[in-house]
Amino acid sequence: MTPREILKVSPIIPVINIEKAQDAVSLAKALIEGGINIMEITLRTDAGLEAIKNVAAEVPEMVVGAGTVTNTKQFDQVCEAGAKFVISPGFTVSLLQHASSKGNIPLIPGVGTASEIMTAMEYGFDTFKLFPANVVGGVDVLKALQGPFKNIKFCPTGGITLNNMEEYLKLDNVLCVGGTWLTPKEQITNHRFHNIVKFCETALKNIIVS
Secondary structure, eight states, rough: OOHHHHHHSSSEEEEEESSSSGGGGHHHHHHHHOOOOEEEEEETTHHHHHHHHHHHHHHHTSSEEEOOOOHHHHHHHHHHHHHSEEEESSOHHHHHHHHHHSSSEEOOOOSSHHHHHHHHHTTTTHHHEEEHHHHHHHHHHHHHTTTTTTTOEEEEBBSOOOOOOOHHHHHTBOOOEESSSTTTTHHHHTTTTHHOOOOOOOHHHHHOOO
């Protein structure tokens, strides 16, 4: 899948910080039941890599990706674990080059400025994570970037919630949004996966209604 195909799987990509890898499969199944078959499992916790591996092996219908990938070693690790896409909070030139050389697993680099977009474009990238979206200007900066970067598409993440996601999704240069609100830590820890199903259904219903 290309980066844009990845970002078109769902209007919302759940961003997940998971504490116990064994919870990942149940979480993935809850997301699918709620109507979302894509998830970004971050490497912010020690369980992230194993969680990706578990979902890739046991829930093949889930498009599982890795987030918070910051270097080439992590890129290779998550690809080996079965990640179908990789998202980084920012980028280095070495990471861009490495991902390009691999070719089969798409990298969606994080950007926050026009200069970063231009640098990544030199290496063939045209689809980005805007992070942290609300801090760097949110909807206003995305509107401003449409002028000079007509062919660039984004997945804004960072400060996105049920209350403001529609503002982002209405923009022509936004393919989807990412956020943690669909998978709160306490809901996962306490195995309240039925609540996560409801969170997904509510969010998707709001998008359809709007």
